[in-house]
Amino acid sequence: MSAIYITGAGVSAESGIPTFRGQEGFWTVGSINYTPQEMATREMYMSFPDEFLLWYFRRFASYRHVTPNDVHHWLSDKRLITQNIDGLDGKAGNPDYIPIHGRLDKVTVSHQQGELVPLLDAPWEQVVDACPDLENDQAVKLALLDAFNISKTSLVPEMGRSLKPFVLLFDEYYTDLYRMGEAEHWMSTATRFVFIGTSFSVNITNIALRTAIKRGAEVDVVDPSPVDLNIGRVTYHAMSAAEFIAKS
Numbered sequence: 001m002s003a004i005y006i007t008g009a010g011v012s013a014e015s016g017i018p019t020f021r022g023q024e025g026f027w028t029v030g031s032i033n034y035t036p037q038e039m040a041t042r043e044m045y046m047s048f049p050d051e052f053l054l055w056y057f058r059r060f061a062s063y064r065h066v067t068p069n070d071v072h073h074w075l076s077d078k079r080l081i082t083q084n085i086d087g088l089d090g091k092a093g094n095p096d097y098i099p100i101h102g103r104l105d106k107v108t109v110s111h112q113q114g115e116l117v118p119l120l121d122a123p124w125e126q127v128v129d130a131c132p133d134l135e136n137d138q139a140v141k142l143a144l145l146d147a148f149n150i151s152k153t154s155l156v157p158e159m160g161r162s163l164k165p166f167v168l169l170f171d172e173y174y175t176d177l178y179r180m181g182e183a184e185h186w187m188s189t190a191t192r193f194v195f196i197g198t199s200f201s202v203n204i205t206n207i208a209l210r211t212a213i214k215r216g217a218e219v220d221v222v223d224p225s226p227v228d229l230n231i232g233r234v235t236y237h238a239m240s241a242a243e244f245i246a247k248s
Contacts, residue, residue, distance in 0.1 A: 004190040005075060006208050007082045007089075010197020010223060011241050014069045017086055041171045042113075045164060049157050053144040054137060056165055060085065060104055061124045068092035071196070071241040074248075079190075081183050083202055085167055098179045098186070100204050102167035107148070110162045114175050119166055123147040174203070187211040192218040196241050200227050 009017070036059075038044060045052045063086060072092035080097040082089055085104045089097045106119040128134065130143040145152050148163040157164065174180035183204070187193075193212040198205050212219050213231060221229070222237040222244045237244050 002190050003079065003192040003194060004186055004208075005078045005080045005194045005196060006198065006205060007075070007080065007084065007196045007241075008198025008202075008205070009084060011071050011075075011082070012066075012069075012084050012086050012088055013197070014071065014240075014242060015066050015086075015088060017063050017066055017084075037170055040167075040169050042169050043171055045169070046157055049148070049150050049155060049162075050141040050145055053148060053165075054141050056167075057124070057127065057140065057144060060165075060167075061122075061127075064104055064122075064124055069242070071245055074245040079186055081186065081204065081208070083198060083204060098183050100168070100174065100178055100180070100183055101202075102165070102178065104165075104167075106166040107163040108166050108177070110157045110159050110164045112159070113172055114177075116177055120163070122165065123163070184211075188215075190217060191215070192220070194220040194222065196222040196244065198223070200229070 039052060039055045066086065066088065068088040068091045072088045075089060075097075076093040078094070080089060080094055081100050082097060083101050085099060085102045087099070087103050087105050089099070090103075103119070105122050107122045108117045108119060111117045126147045127140065127143045130146065131139050133139060142152060145155075148157075150157050150162045168174065168178055176182075184207075187208055188211065190212070193208055195205060195208070200206065200209070209219070209229065211217075216233070219229075219234045220237060221227070221234060222239065222241055224238060224240055226236045226238055
């Protein structure tokens with residue numbers, strides 16, 4: 001049986017990373033002036049890059065040194081598509097997992113959607129080194145603008161020069177930069193789809209579920225409070241990811 005695993009934030013929760021829609025979730029906590037859904041957009045990056053980068057730094061880069069948990073290690077030899085950008089599956093040793101929404105440790109040059117551009121190492125440590133006081137928002141903003149090659153005068157990211165976090169934003173779409181074609185190929189050959197720690201609120205899970213139904217594949221949903229998909233051929237495992245792998 002050819003199985004594919006699609007994971008969400010619930011897998012990384014045991015490593016200490018908040019889920020997205022809980023009380024302290026990434027999509028629950030925004031900034032002073034903007035909601036998370038307004039912050040995590042290409043439009044915000046282009047219009048207010050200092051605000052965008054500060055929010056991203058506070059909400060995501062602070063977890064850059066978190067280590068994988070037992071679930072990540074269990075998934076390390078599996079065919080895996082993850083919604084998570086934390087990079088923990090790579091740290092756990094999975095050599096070919098697909099981080100379909102991007103990676104925290106990578107950036108690209110600013111580019112038009114659909115272009116294939118190289119992935120570069122994210123300059124988070126450069127920002128930290130430049131800011132003795134990381135609680136000073138203004139100082140962090142200036143350090144971020146420097147590290148991401150964005151003019152502090154114009155505050156306009158330059159195509160081909162300024163850096164952009166390698167993350168799929170709300171107003172962007174899946175492209176082959178995010179290995180979407182490869183993910184679709186994996187799904188087209190899978191006979192079992194295992195969804196772990198996801199709320200089915202993002203496009204990739206809906207695409208995978210539609211593919212599973214079309215192929216007549218087995219579907220497993222692992223979550224302490226699984227979403228009822230109202231379709232047949234689904235086995236629900238009302239448990240944490242750690243409990244699931246202990247039984248597997």
